[in-house]
Amino acid sequence: MHRSKVAPTGVERRLGADELIVSKTDAKGVITYANDVFCRIAAMREEDVVGQPHNVIRHPDMPRAVFKLLWDTIAAGQEIFAYVNNLAADGANYWVFAHVTPSYDASGRIVGYHSNRRSPHRDAIAAVTPVYAALLAEEQRHARASDGIAASTALLGTTLVSAGLAYDEWVWTVTP
Template sequence: MSKNFALTGTERFFEVSEIIVSKTDLKGRVTYCNKQFIDICGYSEKEMLGQPHSIIRHPDMPRCVFELMWETLQNDEEIFAYVVNRCKNGDHYWVNAHITPSKDQSGTIVGYHSSRRVPDRAIVDTVIIPLYRQLLAEENAHANRKEGQKASRAMLDGILKSKGITYHQFAATL
C-alpha cells in the first residue's frame, strides 16, 4: 500500500471518553484496530490490517522516540508517550499512548497493544512540540538517517540525564 505523504496541517480531535486501540504483531503489523482508530485515521479496517503501524507515522514525530519505544517494549516493559499521527488524507492528531507487550499463556511476547487517549493540550504545546522540534532538527542536521537518529537519541538521553530522570520518570511527570 502506498503512503500519501501530503500533509494538510489540519489537526483532528477525538473525545476524552474515546480510547483509540490497536494491536500489532512482533513486526509492528496491525492485527486489530477499533472503531475510534478507524474513524480518526481515515483508513478502513481492511486497509489497516496487516499493514505496518508506521503507515500513520507523521514526519514530525522524531525517530528516536520510536527507537526508545521499541527498546522499552522489547525489554518487556510498558511505555507512555505523546505521539503525533498522520491520517490517510494528510491531517494529523495527537495522542497520549500507553503501549504494552502482549503475551501468550507461556509469557512469551507475541505482539503489542496500544491504548491512546486525548493528550493534555498544554503539555503538547509547551513541552512535547518544542522537544520534538529540537529532536527533529538534530535528526535532520545529518545527511545519514541513522546518524541523525543516533544523534537525536543522544540529545534526548542528555536532556533526561541533565534533569536526573529516566524517560519513564519524565513521562510520568507530564
C-alpha cells in the first residue's frame, strides 16, 4: 500500500457514538491487530493493515510533536489520552479520542501497545484544532523534520506551561 500517494479529500468520516476502534502494535509500532471498526473507518482491509506501521493512518495535518509526545509517554510505560486526526486510505479523515497503553510480558517488559479510540466531542475537536495548527505551522517553518519536531515540541511545552497544565490535564480540560 502506497500511503504517500493518498491525499486528504476534505471529507470527514465520523465514528458512531457506540463504536470503538481497537488496535494493537508490537513494540516498534507495527500493527498486529485491528478490529473491524478500524478497517471500515480507515477504508482498509485487515490484510492491508496488519503488518503496517501505525503511522499508515497519519494525517498530514497532525503535528508530529503530538506523536512524539504519545510515543515517548507510552515507551516510558505510561498511558496517554490524545485527540488525533487520522487519514483513511480513500483520503477521508476521521478524528478520534485515543487511549493508548503499553502491553507487558510476564517479566514486565513492554512488548507492544494497545489503543482504544472513540468518537470525540465536536467541542473538543474545535478546541484542539487551533493548537494543532500552530504546532504544525511551527514544524513546517523548519527545513529538517527533526528541527521542526523539536521546535513544535517546545511550542507545545510553552503553550501548556502558560495554561498551567500538563498535556494529560489539558486533554481533559477540552473534553466536555
